[in-house]
Amino acid sequence: MxxxxxxxxxxxxxxxxxxxxxxxxxxxxxxxxxxxxxxxxxxxxxxxxxxxxxxxxxxSSLNGIARWRRQQRYARKIRGWTGLKVVAEGDSWFQYPFLIDDVIDHLFDRWAIYCVSAAGDLLQDMARQEEVTVAVLSEKPDVLLLSGGGNDVLGGGALQKYLLRHDPALDAAGHVGPAFDGILNGTIGIYADLIERSLAAGAKRVVCHSYDYVIATGGRWLGRPMLAQGITDPHLQREILKVLIDRFHEALVGMAAGFGTRVSIADCRGRVPDSAWFDELHPTSQGFAFPARVILGAVEGMTESVFLAMPEMPVTERPLPAGEPDAAGQLLDADEEALIEEIGRRQAVLEITPEARDTLALDLPVAGTEAVRLPFRELGQTIVARLERELYTLVCTQEGAPERETLRASLSLPQSGLVGVLTTALIGLGCPPFLAPLVAAVIVKRGIAPVWEETCRLWADRLDQPAEPAPVGG
Structure with missing residues (x-):
């Protein structure tokens, strides 16, 4: 290019x-x-x-430029427009600048959408700025779309405020501490106030949405806070996040009921395929098409069979993992030999400084000293081979293990997501967090197939293991 x-x-x-x-x-x-x-x-x-x-x-104001461009297109479109007029206010699910086609991008051609959304906005930001009230007064929309609350209950280190330390005696819901109730109730209260003011300003209808079941992949927003609490099992991580998303949805539905038919909730849970997530919180461009259709159905009164049967809207995907904010992309861009050397060096550090074991240093630089390259590299190769063999045993031979099923289901994730999933799996196998992300990156770089049987064959060839994995359902 x-x-x-x-x-x-x-x-x-x-x-x-x-x-x-x-x-x-x-x-x-x-x-x-x-x-x-x-x-x-x-x-x-x-x-x-x-x-x-x-x-x-x-x-540095590219986020603002993205919003300005969208509003300019609206200003031209609205001249002589006789279709549905919409005002949209929300977070990055409604305004992900440039790099992803978000919900509004998917719906923009169908409706005339005046969007005042801003990535990163908390609900209290939306309420304080009064942009949505002014937009409703000036544009007199048929529908107001609201997207918010995710940043309040999942972003900004929120998980660290209410997740409890891992306890094998507790189920997923038991790991959500009482502090979550306060955060959720405060969020829903601001939501209700924002809707009440919008209706008073003249909004005819308001459609909000729940979020889909996000996936922790070892990243800074979901994976690392869970790992810090000792929650390393990917299956348990997903179950906890499902509890949080379900409780948020239920609270939204309860709040909306107080407004009667003027407010409805688009249920976006369980829509985005595992392979269609850009990061821990946002779908890819293609992934955003799924919640966009659910919101379309809620606005236009379509049944699920109708909006799911609609032709796909063409979008241009951004290659992954280029530009990923997490360090997984940096590790995948690194030379494999340098990663292996760094694994060996870190193992040597652990022998001198054992307290570094639990440091989840995903973003430490990969570097080595030429004079000691060979001993570190040999040590790193030994560690990678041992851990890859343990993963092979877990994924390909241990039938019935819940973590095995989670790993198998995650193999179709983008490479950066796979690094996060394998990192948590390796920690669960006893690998120090100080080493796990680098080992995961090496294994992913060597080859992971979307189908678990093919992955098992790849690993078997490298590890000189029996080529036939155990049958499904054992």
Whole structure:
């Protein structure tokens, strides 16, 4: 792909007729500034040339530019428009700038949507800024779409406030501490207040949505807080997150009931395939099509069979894991030999500093010292071979183990997601968190097939194991 200069990028950004998909290759996520439901987008300096006197920070308002472009397209579309008019307010599920086609992108052609959403907004931000009230007063929409609460109950380190320390005697719900009730009740209270003000401003109908069952993949928002509490079993992690999403949905439904038929909830749970998640909190462009259809059905009164049967909306996917905010992408980009050497070096560190064992240092730099490369590399190779053999035993021969079924079901995830899933599995097998993400990255780089039987054959060839995995359902 050609490298462009800053002036060319700015011209593309300021022309609403240039589709986001054409701009997407020249942008990336900022791994330092990106947080839970607040993706921060910056120019990709590998594809955009800046003069010596220029700074990429001059384009740090790309999130705002994305919203401006959408509003410009709305202003042109609304002239003479006779179809459904919509105001949308929400978080990054409604406004993921440039890099992913979010819910509103999927619905924009069908309706005239005036979107005041901003990635990263908490519900209290939406209520305080009063943008939605002003938008309802000025645009007089047929429907108001609201997306919020995910950042309040899952983002910003929220899990660390209410998840309890792992206890094998507790089920998934038992690991959710009483502090969650306070966070959830506060969130729903702000939701109700925001809806009440919107209805008073003239909104005819309000449609909110629940979130889908997010997946912890060892990332900073879900995986690491769980690992910090000793919750390492991927199956238990998914069950806990399901409890949280279900309770959020139930609270939304209860709140909406107080407004009668004027407020409805689009149930987006269980819609996005495991392979269609971009990160721990956001689907991919194709993945967002599923909740978009559920919301479409709720707005237009369609039955599920009707909106699921609609033709797919064309979108342009962004390759993964390029631009991922988590360190998994950095590990996958690293040279395999350097990773193996680093594993050996870290094992040597553990022998001197055992307290480093429980450090989940996903984003430590991969580096080595040339003078001691061979001993570290040999040690690293030994560790990787041993742990890959243990994974093979778990996935390919231990029938009936719940964690085995979770691992098998996760093999179709993007590579960055696989690193997170294998990291938690390796920790469950006794691998120190200090080593686990690097070992997981090496195993993924060596090859993982979407179908577990094929993965077992790949591992069997490398490990000189029997080629035939155990039959399903044993």
């Amino acid at each position: 050609e490298r462009i200069d800053r002036a060319r990028l700015e011209a593309m950004l300021m022309d609403p007729d240039v589709p986001d998909a054409a701009i997407r290759p020249y942008l990336q996520l900022d791994p330092l500034e990106t947080s839970a439901f607040e993706p921060a987008v910056v120019p990709n300096t590998a594809r955009v040339a800046f003069a010596a006197t220029e700074a990429a920070m001059a384009l």
